[in-house]
Amino acid sequence: MKFFSSNTPILYSGWIVLTIIVVAFLEACTPSNAHNDQLEQNPYLGINAPSFELPDYHGALYNSAQYKGKYAVIHIATTWCPYCNAEAPYLEKLYQAYKDKGVEVLIIDVKEDKELVKEKLIDRFNLSFPVLMDADGQVAASFAPDDVIPELARDEVMLAANLIIGPEGKIQFFSLLNTNDFDAQLIHLKSRLDALLQ
Amino acid sequence: MIGCHLLWLLGCSKEEQVPKTNDFVSFTGKNTYSIPSIQVDTLCLEFKVSEGFHIMSDEEKFAGITTKIRLNTPEGLSVGSPIFPKPKALQLRGATDTLSVFENHLEVLLPLQVINSGKKGNFILKGSLFYQACDSRKCYFPRELAFSVQLKCFNLSQPGE
Numbered sequence: 118m119k120f121f122s123s124n125t126p127i128l129y130s131g132w133i134v135l136t137i138i139v140v141a142f143l144e145a146c147t148p149s150n151a152h153n154d155q156l157e158q159n160p161y162l163g164i165n166a167p168s169f170e171l172p173d174y175h176g177a178l179y180n181s182a183q184y185k186g187k188y189a190v191i192h193i194a195t196t197w198c199p200y201c202n203a204e205a206p207y208l209e210k211l212y213q214a215y216k217d218k219g220v221e222v223l224i225i226d227v228k229e230d231k232e233l234v235k236e237k238l239i240d241r242f243n244l245s246f247p248v249l250m251d252a253d254g255q256v257a258a259s260f261a262p263d264d265v266i267p268e269l270a271r272d273e274v275m276l277a278a279n280l281i282i283g284p285e286g287k288i289q290f291f292s293l294l295n296t297n298d299f300d301a302q303l304i305h306l307k308s309r310l311d312a313l314l315q
Numbered sequence: 316m317i318g319c320h321l322l323w324l325l326g327c328s329k330e331e332q333v334p335k336t337n338d339f340v341s342f343t344g345k346n347t348y349s350i351p352s353i354q355v356d357t358l359c360l361e362f363k364v365s366e367g368f369h370i371m372s373d374e375e376k377f378a379g380i381t382t383k384i385r386l387n388t389p390e391g392l393s394v395g396s397p398i399f400p401k402p403k404a405l406q407l408r409g410a411t412d413t414l415s416v417f418e419n420h421l422e423v424l425l426p427l428q429v430i431n432s433g434k435k436g437n438f439i440l441k442g443s444l445f446y447q448a449c450d451s452r453k454c455y456f457p458r459e460l461a462f463s464v465q466l467k468c469f470n471l472s473q474p475g476e
Contacts, residue, residue: 197380197447198454199371203410266453273456297451301410 160262161291166282167259171249174231174239179223179249181286188289188313189282190215190222190306193257193275195229196237200277200294203301205242211303211310212246218314222246227272228254265293279306281313289313339368339448339455340421342462352432352468358425360384360397360462362444369416370446372402379414380447380457384423387441391433392466394440395426429468438466 168181192208194201205224212222223246226234231250239248251257254272260280261271274293281290290309292300300306344361364370371379384397400422405414429438440463447457 197371197457199379199407199412199414199449200410200454202379203407203412269453270456274453276454276456294453295451296449296453297408299407299409301407301412 159291161288163287163289165286166280166288167256169225169256169259171225171251171256173247173249174235179247181282184221184282185286186219186284188215188220188284188310190220190310191225191280191282192223193225193227193260193278194238195227195276196233198277200296200299200301202242203299204277204279204303205238205244207301207303209242209244209246211307215310215314220310220314224248225251225257227251227257227276279303281306281310283313339458340364340370340444340446340460342444342460343420344462344464346463347465347467349469350427350429350466352429352436352470355426355428358427358440358464358466360423360425360442360444360464362421362423362460364418364421364448366419368448368450369403369405369414369418370421370448372415372417373397373399374402374415380445382417382444382446384425385443385445385459386425389438389440391429391431392438392440393428393430398424398426427466432468436468438468440464440466 166181170178170180172178190208190211192201192204194205196202208222208224212220216222224238224244226238226248228251234248234250238244249256251272254270257275258271260278261274266274277294279290279292280288283289290306292305341363342361343363344359348358350356350358370382373382375381382399386394388394400417402415402417405416406412407414423444432438442462444460444462445457446460448455
């Protein structure tokens with residue numbers, strides 16, 4: 118019996134097409150990878166968040182210890198980051214909606230002049246929660262996992278990241294920017310927050 | 316046979332290409348240009364934005380860091396303002412915001428005029444492209460790409476290269 122016949126190319130093409138269809142179906146049925154990572158595979162959940170002390174625009178110092186006993190939503194940003202700008206109005210909405218539930222919101226701005234931050238971030242989006250100045254990027258860098266894009270600077274890895282720190286100081290939500298699955302309206306973060314507040 | 320195809324395809328789809336940290340934009344123009352003495356000419360600086368990346372355009376109306384050309388203009392040469400191409404509008408996924416960006420090939424025109432070609436008749440024009448890039452995964456701190464071109468003057472009665 119011949120292993121290859123004159124019909125072999127047609128059959129081979131057919132199997133490839135069938136395989137592609139099956140894989141596409143499986144991919145379509147699989148929930149967003151970013152969401153999956155957050156809920157099931159994120160190795161950073163439950164670990165102690167780094168401590169920090171940073172000034173706001175007015176020079177008032179904010180220490181991570183003062184958030185013990187509360188939930189803190191932290192967004193790491195710059196004024197020029199388009200995804201940070203897209204999220205900013207929703208962070209303000211989130212703060213207004215959750216501040217009476219023991220939830221604090223803050224932005225850590227990385228390596229920018231405070232007057233620029235005031236103009237392009239605080240005033241532009243009318244933010245009523247603290248925007249802290251991480252002048253040398255060290256605090257942002259301290260949140261970055263060592264094994265994520267290791268060739269990038271740690272503070273650069275954290276741009277547009279979102280975290281929830283729990284009342285005991287442990288990370289309860291950790292999301293790095295994924296522009297292919299960008300969650301400007303913070304749907305996943307709010308979902309996690311609601312679950313934590315139950 | 317199906318299993319092999321499936322495994323192969325899954326393997327390919329799961330493989331992520333990690334971007335190189337500074338390999339966002341490269342200068343692809345010539346190293347040497349011929350320019351006529353006295354007459355106004357236009358130099359075309361060519362850049363290549365790496366596949367999968369975009370850089371913010373030169374339009375100031377957006378809050379991001381705009382792309383700029385910075386020049387160290389040699390004596391005897393007058394250089395006008397860079398002319399950037401029309402940018403592309405990029406809708407942020409999951410948001411209503413629209414960015415103004417450059418992708419793929421970027422050609423920046425530089426009007427220039429030789430005021431005094433001096434004895435050698437050549438100029439070295441050094442400059443840099445200041446830009447801020449994002450890709451499908453992240454946005455990156457601004458970078459600066461240095462470039463240098465040699466400008467060889469010729470008289471109009473003697474055609475250049």
